[in-house]
Amino acid sequence: MRPSSALAKSLDAADPLAPFRADFALPEGVVYLNGNSLGPLPAAVPGVMDDVVRRQWGERLIRAWNDEDWWSAPLRVGDRIGRLIGAAAGQTAVGESTSVQIFNTLVAAARLRPGRRVLVTEAGNFPTDRYLAASAARLLGLEVVETTADTLAAALDRHAGEVAVVFYPAVDYCTGALWDVAGITDLAHRAGALAMWDLSHAAGAVPVQVDADGVDLAVGCTYKYLSGGPGSPAYVYAAARHQAALDLPLTGWHGHARPFDMADGFEPAPDIARTRIGTPHVLSLLALEAALEPLERAGVAAVRDKSLKLGEFFLGCADSMLTGLGFEVATPRDPLRRGNHFAVRHPEAHAVMAALKARGVIGDVRSSTVLRLCLNGLYVSYTDVHTAVAAMQEVASTGAHRAPDFQVREVVT
Numbered sequence: 001m002r003p004s005s006a007l008a009k010s011l012d013a014a015d016p017l018a019p020f021r022a023d024f025a026l027p028e029g030v031v032y033l034n035g036n037s038l039g040p041l042p043a044a045v046p047g048v049m050d051d052v053v054r055r056q057w058g059e060r061l062i063r064a065w066n067d068e069d070w071w072s073a074p075l076r077v078g079d080r081i082g083r084l085i086g087a088a089a090g091q092t093a094v095g096e097s098t099s100v101q102i103f104n105t106l107v108a109a110a111r112l113r114p115g116r117r118v119l120v121t122e123a124g125n126f127p128t129d130r131y132l133a134a135s136a137a138r139l140l141g142l143e144v145v146e147t148t149a150d151t152l153a154a155a156l157d158r159h160a161g162e163v164a165v166v167f168y169p170a171v172d173y174c175t176g177a178l179w180d181v182a183g184i185t186d187l188a189h190r191a192g193a194l195a196m197w198d199l200s201h202a203a204g205a206v207p208v209q210v211d212a213d214g215v216d217l218a219v220g221c222t223y224k225y226l227s228g229g230p231g232s233p234a235y236v237y238a239a240a241r242h243q244a245a246l247d248l249p250l251t252g253w254h255g256h257a258r259p260f261d262m263a264d265g266f267e268p269a270p271d272i273a274r275t276r277i278g279t280p281h282v283l284s285l286l287a288l289e290a291a292l293e294p295l296e297r298a299g300v301a302a303v304r305d306k307s308l309k310l311g312e313f314f315l316g317c318a319d320s321m322l323t324g325l326g327f328e329v330a331t332p333r334d335p336l337r338r339g340n341h342f343a344v345r346h347p348e349a350h351a352v353m354a355a356l357k358a359r360g361v362i363g364d365v366r367s368s369t370v371l372r373l374c375l376n377g378l379y380v381s382y383t384d385v386h387t388a389v390a391a392m393q394e395v396a397s398t399g400a401h402r403a404p405d406f407q408v409r410e411v412v413t
């Protein structure tokens, strides 16, 4: 059937996840397709934060570390995120920023393979991942080799016996391509290397099975598909088999085996707690904890199923409404090879996105010509998708984006 607003309406009426939209405080008149950058505010979070700030902090004061169990929050919330990425309990902790966790975990990963001098990363990895891989390599005297999924096997052969870690993103932040976590992890292992993954664009969006896939280490941010809020703390996964040997460069007191002994020397906790560093960002951490509930209730598999259906509907709309208007879908069409956002090239992407935002359709732009549109099945509707594509058609066919207002590039794109 030809994609239309009527079809969108009927698909919405039959959508079992439609009620989950009410779990998010989305403003009226906004089509929010930027959950791959900042997930929307879950409706329950303001009430929880009011309690955390006024009662827990305001009234319980320092006692809240025990009474409200602030102390255990990094591992408690870690286990909840662990369930979303296929990790059994005791292997995931929350805290610090994604960048800090990437550096800390990557150095520790390389230290698990002493004598190996190569760190393999993915050429299109998010900039912070590449910058930090380069810095970790400088610190450890390693060489960084950038590969793509197509060139990885050859690079591992070329550097046989030398590769310490293969560090890949599960979903490409720009194109939305989904990498084969199990297959690449296996390749890394066959080369004697460890596999470390950045799950930022995958966790909560696509089914990830870190334990079943034999992943060694992983990190990810929580403000995208987990809706933890701007700057919410990242998570680190360390497979149980590696924890006792994990030599992390940032040895803060929260990762000590007995933090309140205030001992002279650092003795790492025997388990995942050693990945803790300093005092967690408690307010953000507790906002994140409250934010996870709708996704947990819906289940990642159901969200993924709907997101893929939204994707098919989007492709149908794009094929029938955007042809000849300068747009080109850059994300793989194969559902097995795409994550949860679409990359659509347009030579005037910044101006087009500015015009779309003026019409209430919010996405973002990367690599100057790529519009990113995130179709998160948890709260995006078929009608949203149709509205967005209709706005793209209207803007590009009328040249509305060429208005002077839309020629100014914003600081955050």
Ligand SMILES: Cc1ncc(COP(=O)(O)O)c(C=O)c1O
Pocket: 097, 098, 099, 100, 126, 128, 129, 169, 173, 198, 200, 201, 221
């Ligand atoms: C793949 C990936 N890694 C890391 C980050 C960000 O790291 P941080 O939260 O430290 O800014 C992002 C997004 O900003 C990302 O997309």
Ligand SMILES: Nc1c(O)cccc1C(=O)C[C@H](N)C(=O)O
Pocket: 036, 037, 038, 173, 174, 366, 412
């Ligand atoms: N982390 C962000 C930020 O601090 C400001 C604005 C956007 C972001 C993002 O999350 C960008 C995102 N990781 C990306 O895929 O481009």
